[in-house]
Amino acid sequence: MRNGMHPKYPNIFTPIKLGPIELTNRFYSSPHAVPLTIGAGKPTDDYIHYNVARVKGGCSLIMLTMTMHLRGRAFQPSPFPRENIPAFRALADAVHEAGGKIFGEPWYFWGAAGQWQPLSPPAPALSPSVAQFSAYEKVVATREMTNREIRAMLDAFRQSTANLREAGFDGVMVHASHGALAEQFLSPYFNHRTDEYGGSLEKRMRFLAESLEAAREEADSKMAVGMRLNCDELLSGGYDSKDAYLVLKTVSTSGLIDYVDLDIAVEPNQLHLGMPSVFVEPQVYRPYVEAVRSAAGDVPVLSVLGRMTSIADAEAALAAGVCDMVGAARALIAEPELVKNAFDGQESRSRVCIACNWCLAAVYEGAAGCAINPVSYRERVWGADSMTPAPRPSKVVVVGAGPAGLEAARVAALRGHDVTVVEARGELGGAFALWTRLPGREFYRHAVDWWARELERLEVAIRLETVATAEDVWHERPDAVILATGARYSASGHSSYRDFEIPGFDRDFVYVPEEILLGEARPSGKVVLLDGEGLHAGIGVAELLAREGSDVELLTPAFSPLSPRVHGAQETRPIMERLRSAKVNISPTSYIRCIGDHEVTVSDVYSDEDRVIEGVDAVIMSTGRVSINALETELDGKVPQLFTVGDALAPRVWATASFEGHKFARYIGEPGAPNSLSDAYFRANNPVFQPIASDIERRTQPRHPEPW
Numbered sequence: 001m002r003n004g005m006h007p008k009y010p011n012i013f014t015p016i017k018l019g020p021i022e023l024t025n026r027f028y029s030s031p032h033a034v035p036l037t038i039g040a041g042k043p044t045d046d047y048i049h050y051n052v053a054r055v056k057g058g059c060s061l062i063m064l065t066m067t068m069h070l071r072g073r074a075f076q077p078s079p080f081p082r083e084n085i086p087a088f089r090a091l092a093d094a095v096h097e098a099g100g101k102i103f104g105e106p107w108y109f110w111g112a113a114g115q116w117q118p119l120s121p122p123a124p125a126l127s128p129s130v131a132q133f134s135a136y137e138k139v140v141a142t143r144e145m146t147n148r149e150i151r152a153m154l155d156a157f158r159q160s161t162a163n164l165r166e167a168g169f170d171g172v173m174v175h176a177s178h179g180a181l182a183e184q185f186l187s188p189y190f191n192h193r194t195d196e197y198g199g200s201l202e203k204r205m206r207f208l209a210e211s212l213e214a215a216r217e218e219a220d221s222k223m224a225v226g227m228r229l230n231c232d233e234l235l236s237g238g239y240d241s242k243d244a245y246l247v248l249k250t251v252s253t254s255g256l257i258d259y260v261d262l263d264i265a266v267e268p269n270q271l272h273l274g275m276p277s278v279f280v281e282p283q284v285y286r287p288y289v290e291a292v293r294s295a296a297g298d299v300p301v302l303s304v305l306g307r308m309t310s311i312a313d314a315e316a317a318l319a320a321g322v323c324d325m326v327g328a329a330r331a332l333i334a335e336p337e338l339v340k341n342a343f344d345g346q347e348s349r350s351r352v353c354i355a356c357n358w359c360l361a362a363v364y365e366g367a368a369g370c371a372i373n374p375v376s377y378r379e380r381v382w383g384a385d386s387m388t389p390a391p392r393p394s395k396v397v398v399v400g401a402g403p404a405g406l407e408a409a410r411v412a413a414l415r416g417h418d419v420t421v422v423e424a425r426g427e428l429g430g431a432f433a434l435w436t437r438l439p440g441r442e443f444y445r446h447a448v449d450w451w452a453r454e455l456e457r458l459e460v461a462i463r464l465e466t467v468a469t470a471e472d473v474w475h476e477r478p479d480a481v482i483l484a485t486g487a488r489y490s491a492s493g494h495s496s497y498r499d500f501e502i503p504g505f506d507r508d509f510v511y512v513p514e515e516i517l518l519g520e521a522r523p524s525g526k527v528v529l530l531d532g533e534g535l536h537a538g539i540g541v542a543e544l545l546a547r548e549g550s551d552v553e554l555l556t557p558a559f560s561p562l563s564p565r566v567h568g569a570q571e572t573r574p575i576m577e578r579l580r581s582a583k584v585n586i587s588p589t590s591y592i593r594c595i596g597d598h599e600v601t602v603s604d605v606y607s608d609e610d611r612v613i614e615g616v617d618a619v620i621m622s623t624g625r626v627s628i629n630a631l632e633t634e635l636d637g638k639v640p641q642l643f644t645v646g647d648a649l650a651p652r653v654w655a656t657a658s659f660e661g662h663k664f665a666r667y668i669g670e671p672g673a674p675n676s677l678s679d680a681y682f683r684a685n686n687p688v689f690q691p692i693a694s695d696i697e698r699r700t701q702p703r704h705p706e707p708w
Contacts, residue, residue: 009311009342011318016325018300019224019258021101021170023060023325026318027311027339030261030304030327031065031105031173031228035368036377037077041067042087047077048094049380054332055100056384058339062095063173063261063327068108068156068181079106079160079167088167096168103171105228106160108153108181109267126153128184128191128198128207150197150207153181154214161218171224171258174211178274179267182208183230186247187266189238201243205250212256226259226302227251231288233266234273241291248295261302262289262323272573275330276307278355279440279574283313290322300324307355311342333359333376348453352446358655361568371655372447374407374662382662389416390669394479394641397422399468399631402430403654404646405484406451408661412482412668413458420461420476422468428452430486431647432654434517438540439547440578470634480641480668483632484661487625487647489513495532495623497557497591497605502621504595510619513537516544523550523618528600530555530592531622534563535653538622539575546582553613554579555590557605565653595619625651641668641675649677 006013013025029051036047051062067076079088088104095102108126116123126149127142145153161172176182184190185207191198197206208227215225229248232241239247251257264285265273276284285306293301303323307330308314314326331338334353341350351372358371370376375383394417398409401423413419427433429448436445455462466472473481489512493502504510515521527550531538539554539561546552554561561579562572579586593601593610600613629648636642643664646657667673667680674680 006343008345009315012311012315012326012339013343016300018061018171018226020222021224021258023101024099025058025060025339026325027059027314028061028063028302028325028327029054029059029332030329031063031175032329033065033076033363034377035363040077041081042077042084043091044087046377046380048091049383050377051091051102052094052098053336053379053383055095055098056340057332057335057337058341058343059332060100061325062100062102064102064104065175066104066106066160068106068153068160079104079163080156082163085163085167088164088169092168092170101170103173103224103226104160104164104169105173105175106157106164107175109179126181128181128193131190144193147195147197154207154210157211158214158218161215165218165220165223169223171226172215172219173225173261174208174215174227176208177228177230177263178265179269180228182211182227183233183266186243187233187235187238189233189235201239201246205247208247208251209254209256212251212254216256224258226257226261228261228263229292230266231262231264231285231292234264235266235269238266241288245292245295248292249297252296252299257299259300259302260296261327262292263304263306264288271570273306275357275360275570276355277357277569277571277574278443279571279578280307280355282307282309283317286317286322293322302327304328309352311338311347328353330355330357330359333370334373336376336379351450354444354447356444357569357571358653360570361565362655364564364568367655369655369659371653372403372450372658374659382666387411387414391671392479392669393417394669395477396420396480396482396665396668397468397473397476397478398482398484399473400424400430400482400484400486400646400648401428401462401464402484402486402646402657403432403447403451404486404648404657404661405430405482406448406455406661407658408482408484408645408665409460410451410454410458411662411665412480413455413460415666415669417480417668419458420463421455422463422466422472424465424467426465428462428464430484431488431514432657434514435536435540437517438536439543439582440574441536441540468631470631470638473631473635474638478639481635481639481643482661482664483629483635483642483644483648484646484657485628485631485648487627487651489537489622490624490626491621493530493532493592493621493623495557497532502592502594505621507595507619509598509617510595510621513541513620513622516541516620521618522548523620524548525550525617526613526615527552527618527620528555528592528613528616529553529620529622531561532557532591532624533622534558534561534566538620539579541620541622542584543578543582546579546584550618551585552582553585553587555587555592555602557589557591559588561586561588592619627651636676641673642677643667643680644677 067078124143130144131142231244283305301323302325304327308328331353335351368377396412396417396419398405398421491505529542542554593603632644645660
């Protein structure tokens with residue numbers, strides 16, 4: 001460094017003070033829900049390891065979202081009960097020991113109403129005014145808070161702040177964005193009160209001001225106090241940037257805050273902005289932050305800016321004066337060492353978050369993780385210090401170079417094995433690489449490029465355009481084989497809706513998505529696409545062909561062309577906007593009964609009524625995939641360790657593929673480890689036959705008990 005400044009990122013690596021707290025750099029982990037406290041309601045060991053990994057990766061500040069739901073809401077940790085203080089203290093101590101600072105953000109959100117007791121019907125949500133909203137696939141009815149309940153909520157926030165202080169936290173933040181209670185009081189969209197908490201902007205600010213006063217009274221001189229503010233609700237009847245400017249101006253001159261975190265997005269109205277997917281432009285918050293930023297005066301401004309993709313982008317925002325600190329959640333889920341790698345000049349080592357939002361969608365499926373970084377949320381058992389040399393270095397052959405094969409090869413190489421990857425196609429990435437050719441999904445390519453760089457760095461042998469036979473594999477004399485050969489769409493029409501072959505599926509104008517993306521076919525004219533999945537392949541190909549001029553009718557047996565997984569990833573609005581702008585015709589509750597001579601008979605899945613589409617030039621079947629795993633039978637029992645992973649095991653999502661590639665690669669060369677999928681699945685010491693692939697089951701750190 002020259003004169004103490006980082007040569008490439010001088011702004012990122014300049015210290016900053018937030019009130020009494022001095023931070024070593026200007027990148028922070030922003031508040032986000034981490035499903036590692038479910039059922040506990042307080043920091044767990046897994047939660048502590050998750051946050052400490054981000055500090056060790058270079059973040060100077062950890063900001064944690066915390067629930068203020070006092071009944072039955074344990075998705076996020078709650079600082080309100082005093083019995084939780086030891087757990088929060090353990091977290092704060094661990095963050096401090098790693099060299100970071102830690103702030104808490106206790107908040108109450110009506111969309112996550114609690115229960116009177118476990119498994120009871122929901123308790124009413126509290127709000128400034130009576131309302132009923134649809135959120136997270138449920139209807140939430142709110143109760144207008146009485147003044148007594150307002151005071152009780154303020155007391156709960158006061159107590160939470162006091163508990164955080166006692167636990168050793170460095171700061172606290174009042175949440176007035178994302179539909180939090182403080183924002184609802186600010187908003188004329190939500191707040192219809194006629195008392196001292198409603199009406200004029202000054203009165204609507206009262207709850208926010210009293211929350212900040214409570215925090216300031218309980219925070220000692222060593223704690224920073226701040227607020228998170230929505231810059232523009234973007235709601236008809238809500239407050240706009242002019243109102244936000246006045247709020248920020250008033251609060252920043254009051255002496256109540258040491259910093260402000262600016263963003264946008266009201267839940268559930270704007271979930272697509274709360275976690276912007278790949279279909280939303282990077283830094284989508286930036287113009288809204290710029291519109292109100294000057295109202296903060298000398299108060300430091302923090303912001304996530306909305307889908308931050310690189311440290312270089314963060315540096316540019318700081319240099320332009322958009323904000324004084326830049327935060328991220330998903331970028332750090334994908335790459336905990338993002339900041340450290342930038343400091344060390346190793347940016348190419350960092351994964352780039354591809355904004356697929358599996359980290360969010362997974363929660364709706366009872367899972368947790370990152371599609372491109374299986375270690376995220378599993379740092380306690382799979383953290384950096386667990387990647388130790390294998391006790392028995394092995395010769396490893398990986399067949400297939402999709403996410404499962406690439407991650408398996410990477411992990412095996414990191415553990416000291418001699419790894420060869422064999423791939424039938426001429427590029428890395430498998431089917432995942434094909435989906436990067438779909439409109440709006442080009443950014444996914446960053447994941448494949450990262451795996452390619454890492455395998456090159458690790459000197460993994462890669463053989464492209466090589467179809468592996470059993471003889472080819474035996475010739476390598478491997479100690480372990482990973483079969484990651486993927487899956488392929490079937491044109492037959494088999495799906496979860498109709499388990500039979502559709503008559504006429506073998507006609508010469510019937511295709512599957514891979515044929516389109518590989519360039520084997522490029523239909524035009526009148527196209528009928530049957531999508532039985534509601535995932536990216538079908539809807540992406542429909543948009544692709546429609547934008548090229550085809551008249552595309554998208555048939556779906558569901559009420560929506562998008563699956564619950566797409567809804568969970570908050571991609572519904574941007575994808576529907578794309579389909580409409582491309583003029584894709586969507587026909588819900590429809591399935592193909594049969595395919596004739598350039599005509600398609602379509603039946604309604606509920607009424608069973610038929611209609612005929614004539615003059616069809618092409619039919620595309622995106623209904624179901626079939627695993628490609630013939631090698632499994634040929635190699636079974638003939639190599640010491642054989643694992644079939646990813647779509648070759650069963651067609652699912654790429655997050656499953658990368659997870660299984662990582663997990664089973666850790667078994668290679670381990671004495672007593674499973675030697676096959678069946679062995680792993682039905683271990684004798686696993687009497688309930690729970691798959692050993694459980695997130696809790698782990699391997700590799702010698703200090704832990706034997707995991708098998």
